[in-house]
Amino acid sequence: MAGNLSGKSQEEAKLEGLNLPEAGGLLIGGLLLIGGVYAWFHIRRQIRMISRAMFGTSSLVKGLERQADILAETPKSVSGMTKLCLPQIEADFPEFHWLQWKQICENLLKAYLQALSIQELWPLETSYKINNKGYHVTSEELKKQVLFYIEDQKCRGIRENYKQVRIHQTEIFRYQKEAGLCIIKLQSAVEYFYEEIQTDEDKTSQQRKIEYEKIRKIQTRYNMELVYIQDISKVKDLATSLATTCPNCGAPITKLGNKFCEYCKTAITPIDVRVWKLHRVEKE
Secondary structure, three states: OOHHHHHHHHHHHHHHOOOOHHHHHHHHHHHHHHHHHHEEEHHHHHHHHHHHHHOOOHHHHHHHHHHHHHHHHOOOOOEEEEOHHHHHHHOOOOOOOHHHHHHHHHHHHHHHHHHHHHHHHHHHHHHHOOOEEEEEEOOOOHHHHHHHHHHHHHHHOOOEEEEEEEEEEEEEEEEEEOOOEEEEEEEEEEEEEEEEEOOOOOOOHHHHHHHHHHOEEEEEEEEEEEEEOOHHOOOOHHHHHEEOOOOOOOOEOOOOOOOOOOOOOOOOHHHHHEEEEEEEEOOO
């Protein structure tokens, strides 16, 4: 009996020692906790409902991964104006064969990505037979562009690797005539597996494995420019960038029509600017 009275007195003492502000604070804290838990469950349920509606799964993470996989398998659409532009091009250049140049440009786009992957220019040195004559149709400007990208990769300690390149579609999306030259702009829907390899020797094999496992198939678009010089006097700077190099010393052949290298005097084939050249490649 005395023990019960003593215990009751202690409880009463605790209650009496708890003032009104403290009791209010505890009550508010409890309500906030309950409200927070309720809000968390409510938001979680809403996210699951949205995820099921959008992706067919209650897991938003899995839904986003599934969506990424779908996008990785869906080729990009391209701006196709071939039917509109081709008659204009063929009127100006009756010898222009679209299917032939389409294949050449797709091959050069693959060569461009290969050059970036191996950090060498030789894939772009292939000559193509056009109207029964062999031509190098890669401009010096494009080679400079590739060298710039390669140098940038080296400075950042990486090497970009493009695997299993596939071109789904290539179309002409613009034909324009400027002072002294004509430009055909192409767009290609491209698929590849992209890998960014760290060239840092301190990187462990486990880190490289983790990075490799994160690689996904990519669907993207590339724009290309074919350029044809009609009047050299109006586009001297561009004509030089479309020129070539000496096969002996590698010096640029800056003067159109030269039959000998200005530096080592080696006989060279005069630059023929009256041929289409791939002048620029850009990822959209």
